Structure formats: structure tokens, C-alpha cells
Amino acid sequence: xxxxxxxxxxxxxxxxxFAAVAAVGLVRLPDLYTRAHATSKSETLGAVLTLAAVAxxxxxxxxxxxxxxxxxxMFLTNPTAAHAITRAAAEQGIEPWTVADDESGTPGGxxxxxxxxxxxx
Numbered sequence: 001x002x003x004x005x006x007x008x009x010x011x012x013x014x015x016x017x018f019a020a021v022a023a024v025g026l027v028r029l030p031d032l033y034t035r036a037h038a039t040s041k042s043e044t045l046g047a048v049l050t051l052a053a054v055a056x057x058x059x060x061x062x063x064x065x066x067x068x069x070x071x072x073x074m075f076l077t078n079p080t081a082a083h084a085i086t087r088a089a090a091e092q093g094i095e096p097w098t099v100a101d102d103e104s105g106t107p108g109g110x111x112x113x114x115x116x117x118x119x120x121x
Contacts, residue, residue: 008053015050018042031097032089040082047074 001009025038048071055067 004056008056011049011053011056015046015048015053018046018049020046022046030101032094033086033096036082036086040079044074044078047078 019042022039022042025042026035029035029038051067051071051074055064055071058064058067
């Protein structure tokens with residue numbers, strides 16, 4: 001294998017790895033904020049590594065420039081979109097997951113219904 005082929009395989013493998021990490025983070029993490037963090041960081045890196053491999057493979061002037069512009073676009077838009085989504089969630093009052101949520105089974109650690117814990121007598 002030539003050094004160029006080795007670089008392409010390494011970049012593509014890295015891209016697949018980070019895309020898989022993003023998918024696992026999306027499935028395994030408990031709330032919107034941690035999921036957005038895992039997917040925005042890992043998926044951005046995975047896409048950038050994969051696009052870098054594409055830029056090396058196409059090996060022509062205009063196609064390489066297009067791939068480089070896509071790289072720049074991904075670097076700018078993925079984190080910005082994740083920030084906008086999490087900020088909108090925060091403005092809507094969606095609370096982050098806490099350890100107390102595990103203990104009570106409800107977000108925020110409070111009672112499951114508004115009347116639970118209220119003395120009826």
C-alpha cells in the first residue's frame with residue numbers, strides 16, 4: 001500500500017469510529033444535553049475525518065476544494081446547531097438529568113405526580 005492509501009484508510013477508519021461513538025452516545029446517554037454534547041463533538045470529528053479521506057481520494061483540484069469547503073461548513077454548522085438546540089431546550093425549561101433522577105425515577109428528582117407527597121387529611 002502506498003502512503004496515500006494508508007492515510008485514506010486511517011482517516012476513513014477514524015471517521016467511522018467517531019461516528020459509531022456518536023451513535024452509542026445518542027442511544028446510551030440519559031438526556032438531551034448529554035446526547036447533544038456527545039453527538040455534536042463526535043459526529044463532527046467523524047464527518048471531518050471522512051471528508052478529509054474523500055479529499056485525498058478524489059485528487060483533482062475542484063473536487064478537493066469542494067471537500068475542503070464541506071469540511072469548513074461542518075466545523076461551523078454542527079456545533080452551532082447543537083448549541084441552538086440545547087439553548088432552545090433550556091429556554092423551554094427542560095432540566096438536565098441529575099443523580100436524583102435515578103433515585104426517584106422522575107426528572108428533577110421530584111414527586112411523580114403533583115399530589116404525591118401532599119397530606120390529604
